[in-house]
Amino acid sequence: DGGITQSPKYLFRKEGQNVTLSCEQNLNHDAMYWYRQDPGQGLRLIYYSQIVNDFQKGDIAEGYSVSREKKESFPLTVTSAQKNPTAFYLCASSLPADLTGYTFGSGTRLTVV
Amino acid sequence: KQEVTQIPAALSVPEGENLVLNCSFTDSAIYNLQWFRQDPGKGLTSLLLIQSSQREQTSGRLNASLDKSSGRSTLYIAASQPGDSATYLCAVRAGANSKLTFGKGITLSVRP
Numbered sequence: 001d002g003g004i005t006q007s008p009k010y011l012f013r014k015e016g017q018n019v020t021l022s023c024e025q026n027l028n029h030d031a032m033y034w035y036r037q038d039p040g041q042g043l044r045l046i047y048y049s050q051i052v053n054d055f056q057k058g059d060i061a062e063g064y065s066v067s068r069e070k071k072e073s074f075p076l077t078v079t080s081a082q083k084n085p086t087a088f089y090l091c092a093s094s095l096p097a098d099l100t101g102y103t104f105g106s107g108t109r110l111t112v113v
Numbered sequence: 114k115q116e117v118t119q120i121p122a123a124l125s126v127p128e129g130e131n132l133v134l135n136c137s138f139t140d141s142a143i144y145n146l147q148w149f150r151q152d153p154g155k156g157l158t159s160l161l162l163i164q165s166s167q168r169e170q171t172s173g174r175l176n177a178s179l180d181k182s183s184g185r186s187t188l189y190i191a192a193s194q195p196g197d198s199a200t201y202l203c204a205v206r207a208g209a210n211s212k213l214t215f216g217k218g219i220t221l222s223v224r225p
Contacts, residue, residue: 006156033212042217043202050210058212090156096210099164101147104157 002027006091006105012113013078013085021076021108023091029103030095032074036060037088037107046089049074050096078110086112115140119203119216126193127224134188134219136203141181144209148177148188149202151218157202161188193223 004025013019023032034046045058049068063082068074074093078085091105116139126132136146145164149157161170161177163186169178176189190197200220204213 031210040217043215045212048212088154092157092213099162101145101159101162101206102157102204102213103159104149106156107154109154 004091004093004103004105006089006108008108009106011108011110013110014113016080018077018079019110021078021089021091021110023074023076023105024072025074025091025093025103025105026072027093027103028071029093030071031093032068033092033094033102034058034064034066034074034076035090035092037090043090046076085110115143115205115207115214117203117205117214117216119201119219121219122217123220123222125222125224128193128195130193130223132190132193132221134190134201134203134221136186136188136216138184138186138205138214140207141184142207143181144206144211146177146179146186146203146205147213148175148186149204151200151202153199160201190221193221195223195225197221198223 007022031050033048035043044060047066049055065077089108092102094102118137147162148160151157163170163179174191179186200218202218204215
């Protein structure tokens, strides 16, 4: 079955560490997105990519980095520069001008310890 | 800048009630609108997608309508069940290659 796989489901980060969240899709979607979800704040866009080897900053890109070397994969690195990384992270994908909308993964919960 | 509002933030209803969840957006020039469901600690599940040229979409007990001119969409849930308890999010897309703008969601609790 086609879908988006995010791993790990839970991740713990020590102060000053970089961590990478994985997002893989087998839907043959061109565009991929990373959102951050905090209680009471809704979903905020971190980065998005509409094509391989290209990506753009979203609304809250500071302290994060991404790469898009393959169509199927869009990993997100939370760097030590991100001062408040504890949140629920969601990856999504879509086709342009499509009839199916966005598809989301099951999320990764990141906690700073 | 597009803003999406969902009011109220939470809703509690008895089982069996028909209910309407509201979504409003400030810029009527949208490409499509998508309703999602999110269970606690889980990802988002797409419920219904309405293209800008459509007025409504139906799936089972769910019906979503779109009124672009007034900047409104409603999600109608018929004969609500405890299993419908979740957070419902509305999101709009400005163009074919645009990103989604989300509302903050409505947390629905259906009491047995």
